[in-house]
Amino acid sequence: MAGPENEPQPRVAHLVQVGDIIVTDVPRIDLESYISNYKGRTRTNRLLLIASTSTVLVVDALKLAIQEVKENKFDVQQYRHLTEELRALDSTQPEAVFDRHWADTVDKTNQQELIRLETELKGYKNNLIKESIRMGNEDLAKHLENTGELAQAYEVYAKMRSDVSSTKHIAEVGLHLARISIYRRDWSMAIANVNKISSLHVDAEDKSFGALCGILLGIGQLGQAKYKDATQSFLQVAATLDPTLYHEFASPNDIATYGGLLALATMTRPELDRFLDASPFRTFLELEPHLRRAITQFVNGRYSVCLTILESYRSDYLLDLYLQPHVHHLYSLIRAKCIRHFLQPFSCVTIDSMNAAFASPGASIEAELVEMIRHGGLQARIDSIEKLVTTANVKPRAKMQNASLTAARTYEKDAISRIRRIGIISADLEVKGKQRGHLGFDALDGSYGSSRFEPDKDDSASFADSLA
Structure with a gap:
């Protein structure tokens, strides 16, 4: 579990701006095996988060992060901080x-490479060859991304849009x-960038495109605390997909954790039952x-056991790059749902029994x-x-009476509408309403064009009387 507020925080916390969460427990994960599931910048980012959160793994995480940065041979500034x-x-x-x-060697090499790429791009622009300009911008953006200049890399990637020549390039x-x-x-x-490309028709052979879009969309929605939307995005990821297609952001275990926790926090019990079975x-x-x-x-109603299982893995979830800011909120949502379901069958429950189950x-x-x-x-x-918790009285008699009155009004409205249609058909009349779609009135279902035929409230009773 997370440590107390007065626990000293590792100094590396400012390197990853996620929160002031400290984990003092020994995590279940093996750091080297855990980080081997990822590739690219996310490896360093996850190590930095673990170093800024776990008082147990801070030194090991920093050592692995330094090795990772030196192997990439690009980001000297990050190496200096680490x-x-x-x-x-x-x-x-x-x-x-x-x-x-x-x-010094890497700094000099990076500077020379930057000058070379900018010179090549300038030559491509002078020749006005769009494909060369696009590739030149892409090479320059990748170099800026590798050296840690993410803001500049984003701007250069955005410039590629004016030189794309195919749907695949737009998606890339x-x-x-x-x-x-x-x-x-x-x-x-x-989310905005994923939504722009999600409707594009990319080659069916590129299966990684749809999966990667779903994962990026789910991570973005999770970051914005849109838990229901994120649940649907993660649940649509194909389990048969090669994990190397998306290990730049998440592992299969991460997808299972994100989807499972979000489903438990947002889905109803029948939905969770179907979620487990089908x-x-x-x-x-x-995998989890x-x-x-x-x-x-x-689903089986053993809420205290459910919460105990989740609580035993809280410290591990607090070391996840995308899940950490939402762990406490998700756990509170799940706990509140368990309490509501525990009280649902009863009108009165003792606080002692609730303490035994949840406290x-x-x-x-x-x-x-x-x-x-x-x-x-x-x-x-x-x-x-009396130490009792009494659920709100729903007054079943009043609820039943209101439902009966609503059903009666609906039946009366439908009956008057059917009588009107019968009268119109027997009189061989044609009704012209607001013009929407096709002309003509369908006497069988009371529709005019694409609109629904509804009786006017003012003349419903009079028309029924005239038919009588």
Whole structure:
């Protein structure tokens, strides 16, 4: 679980602007095996997040991040920051020594490469060859992306749009922009770029296009806390897809975790039941059996077991790059749903029984129930003297009477409409209403063109009387 607020925070927290969350527990993940599931910039970003969050793995994460940056041989500024942070934490580590010769060499190489690419691009623009200009912009943007200049890389990628010549090129530009937006945590731009290309007809052979769009869209929606939309995006990812097609952003285990947690937080019990039995996403859930077990326990009404399973993995979820800012909120949504379902069959429940199901040993759930009632999350009342929780009285008699009156009014309206249609047909009349779609009145279903024929309230009774 997360540590207390007075726990000292690792100094590297400012490198990844996610939050002030500290994890003091020993995580279940093996760091080297975990990070081997990813490729590209996301490897460094995830290591930085772990270093800024976990007091147990901070040194190991920094060492691996330094090795990753040196292997890429591009981002010298990030290498300098990482060595400074590791030296402040443990100066005895060999990775904490700043390799000035390597940094100077890479800086010089990067500068020469930047000048070369800019010169080539200038020549392409003078020759007015659109395909060469597009490729020149792409090479320059990739170099800027590798060296950590994400804002400039985004601008250069955007310039490629004026020189694209095919639908595939449009899709590639959109994916570049969406990818950079994800790296910059600009969720709105990531969603906008994915939506622009999601309707394009790309070659059917490129299966990675649709899957990558769905994953990027889901990550962007998760970043904006649009949990229902993100759930649908992740559930549509094909489990048979090669993970190397999207491991630049997530692993199959991440897709299972995102989709499973979001489904548990947003879906109803019948939907979760179908989700477990018939959804193709259950193949992903096999990678995270504890999450499948938690959903099963919720569907079976064993809410305390469900919450216990989730709580045991909270610290691991807090080390996830995209999930961390939403773990507490998602857990609160799931917990509130469990409490509501626990109270649903009863009109009155003792607080002691709720404490046994939901509260930690020696604690009380009463304050949490008060907050839920105050914010409209629970329709109930608390008797602090008798220690009872009474659900709101729905008055079943009044509810049944209102439903009967509504059904009677609907039947009366339908009857008058049918009588009118019969009268019109028997009188061999034609009714002309507002012109929408095709001309003519269909006497069988009461429609005129594409519009629905509805009786006027003023003359319904009089017309029925005239027919009588």
